[in-house]
Amino acid sequence: MRLDKFLSDMKCATRSQLKKDIRAGLVTVNGEMVRQSDFAVDENKDKVGYKGTIYEYEKFVYYMLNKPAGVVSATEDKKDKTVVDLLKDIGRDDLFPMGRLDKDTEGLLILTNDGALTHELLSPTKHVEKVYECTLAEPFDVTQKEKLEQGVDIGEKKLTMPAKVAILEEKKIALTILEGKFHQVKRMLQAVGNEVIYLKRVRMGGLVLDERLQPGEYRKLTSEEVKLLQEKK
């Protein structure tokens, strides 16, 4: 890969600025000054220095966001703020959310530029566990639990797949589902005669929401966390 492309993919500066800076001797490859923009770097192992920072090439990036309520899971929206708007400061413009949470839902949402992994994990045949904490309008009881565990009619062709339910409080449960239909959790609770008044996703596959992240905050996934996602492929 060309040296100027490497740095421009890392969003260091514009390509024309980078060309000037490379010519001016501001760039190193593995510690050696290089003045040719078309110098061939090996993005799998070379380290490029620019203005005091050493860059390793990252083709794909993965962020964990604690999605706040009031923000839509999209890359752009005419009316509402999007989850991508929340990550403006990272200097990349190629991220998209891995799936959707409703506007009023909070919690774990991955933002990435890895389209292939996103496609795989969201495929309806790929039954990745999603865990939601649900605060309910009415007390939750064993009959509702049994129904959810068996599968309920939410107006689709088939019943929902059996869910797992942990009762946390009188009006609070953790629901684990394997599908991701539109408003699925809300519709499931409605189907058993209850109502979700607050919803938060806390886990997706092996990836758990970092509870230190306040709503609206985000951080990069660690390499172990990326592996957890990739294992679900």
Ligand code: URA
């Ligand atoms: N189920 C819902 O009803 N809403 C969400 O945001 C996610 C799952």
